[in-house]
Amino acid sequence: MENAINLSSQAPESDMECSDNDNDCFDDDDYYNIVDDSEIEQIDPSKTDPENFKYDCLGEEQVERLLNETVECLSYNLKITPSLAKVLLLSHQWRVNKIIEKFRKDASELLISSRIKPPVTPPSLSLSRYITCPVCVVVQPAEKFFSLSCSHMFCKDCWVTHFEVQINQGISTAISCMARDCVVLAPEDFVLKHLSRPSMREKYQQFTFQDYVKSHPELRFCPGPNCPIVVHSTEIRAKRATCSNCKTAFCFQCGMDYHAPTECSIIKKWLTKCADDSETANYISAHTKDCPKCHICIEKNGGCNHMQCYNCKHDFCWMCLGDWKSHGSEYYECSRYRENPNIAHESAHTQAREALKKYLHYYERWENHSKSLKLEEQTLEKLRARINQKVMAGVGTWIDWQYLFTAASLLAKCRYTLQYTYPYAYYMDVGPRKELFEYQQAQLEAEIENLSWKIERAETTDRGDLENQMDIAEKRRTTLLKDFLDV
Incomplete structure (x- = not known):
């Protein structure tokens, strides 16, 4: 017979201290803050860039090393086995100092709450030479029986079967005693002591590794398909x-697509x-609208919302169909939703209709910018093909035309941020x-x-004018994030 719980043996001998690891910083490309090399060290990105974020991309071996250090x-600090330390860390989100504090305050309560010890005193182990297994009801010698700290005895074959069934169901760190x-x-x-098949041991260790990473607040699996990378950061934001x-770019805190300035819970x-209202919103997904002047049907084939009718050359806004010449000063009204101040006093039917309208x-604006991003990708491919023709014809080099691709990249970056401002605004209080x-x-x-209008007409747009527009757009984006991004 063997009891698996040993709170004092197999502890590491070397002195160790718990400390956080510093991480290298992986920043997005900075298009505008061009400074002399002598000034770089004086700039603090955390103060100038609201999206600045320090993190490391780690492989499996690096992650295992980081986990093993903890x-x-x-x-070492609690004088317990590494195996039991993992159980404690898993149940307390790897907060070492919190665990040590609880252990010193009431070790028994900590072990019970972490499901290492049973809540009641276990019965004394049988001293008989032969024991009947409660599962298979086979009488076997006592040395073939094993138990956890709860003292529930089961034969080795039943333990092995129990573990293999649980592991095949994807369960690893949550495997508990077989007793009712x-x-x-x-x-x-x-568990590993009872698993003899290499394939089963490997599967178990893969599942436990995944559980450890998912439970660690400073670690996040890359959501990219079949990607083995784990992102580590001490900034849980x-x-x-x-x-x-x-x-793959994603939000470190929730693992979803990056969604600044909208919070994780809001997105x-x-x-x-x-998803719930997709059928209700189907009618607004059409790609065509009538020109407000000549009423000819127009299909949107670019990302820009500044439309020009190919028939009458009328310039108008795709979203509100207003005249674009007077639209520059009125764009605020186009993107804003006018709340009804008396809606609380209206009937339930009117309130529901107003809620749907809002x-x-x-x-519509969220979906429009999503489609614009895809259309602008097509515009970029067309632009790439035209520039390639120019280069082949000796009209400049790829370096000469690189600013256009930089502009297109910035446009996508700005439009992506703009798309995610609409969920933020939808849930904001008036x-x-x-x-x-x-x-x-x-x-x-x-x-x-x-910027989108100028890029779509890049070959006739002055480079200085385009770069100035890039600077203005990025500053608008950065200002909005500095004021509203939850940092």
Whole structure:
């Protein structure tokens, strides 16, 4: 017979201290802050760039090393086995200092709450030479029986079967005792001791590794398809991380697509609402509208919302169909939704209709910018093909035309941010802060449309004018994020 819980043996011998690891900084390309090399060290990106975020992209071996250092640290401080240290860390989100504090205050309570010890005193182990297994009901010698700290005895064959069934169901760190209503967890060393098949041991260790990473607040699996990279950061924030392997960009805090300035909880609500109301919003997904002047049907084939009718040459806004000549000063009204101040006193039917109207206002703009991003990708491919022809014809080199690709990249960056301002605005309370946000949102939208218009006509646009527009658009984007990004 063997009891798997040993709170004092196998602890590391070397002295260790718990400390946080510093991480290298992976920043997005900076298009505008061009300074002399002598000035670079004087600039603090965390103060100038609201999206600045320090993180590391780690491989599996690096992550295991990081986890093992924490395990050894706790194991040494509490004088417990590494296997039990992992159980404690998993249940307390790898907060070593918190675990040590609780252990010193009431070790027994900590072990019970972490499901290492049973809540009641276990019965004494049988001293009989032969024991009947409660599962297979086979009488076997006592040395073939094993138990956890709960003292529930089962034969080795039943333990092996139990573990293999659980692992095949994707369960690893949550495997508990086989006894009815027993919540005591099986630590890693106990499980591995009973698994003899290499394939099963490997599968178990893969699952435990995934559980450890998912439970660690400073670690996040890259959401890219089949990507092995794990992102590590001591800054647990809703900031953009970009995988060094597959180049997938995502929010470090929630793992979803990066969504600044919208908070993680808000974007989840928004995406759920969009999915639920998708059928209601289908009619606004059409790609065609009538020209407000000559009424001819027009299809949107670019990302820019500044439209020019190919028939009558009338310039108008795709979103509100207003005259573009007077649209520059009125763009604030186009992107803003006018709340009904008396809606609370209206009937339930009127309130429901107003709620749908408000949602469709923001959804249409959200969806429009999503489509514009895709259309502008097509514009970029056409631009690339035309520049290639020019280079082949001896009209400049690729370096001479590189500024156009920089402009297109910045446009995508700005439009992406603008797209995610609409869920933010939808859930904002009416008041001065929302008015300020919508003002900055409108200014950003106006500058993005100007930039998009110039890029689509890049071959006739003055380079200096285009680069000036790039600078204005990026400054509008940065200003909005500095004022409203939850940092």
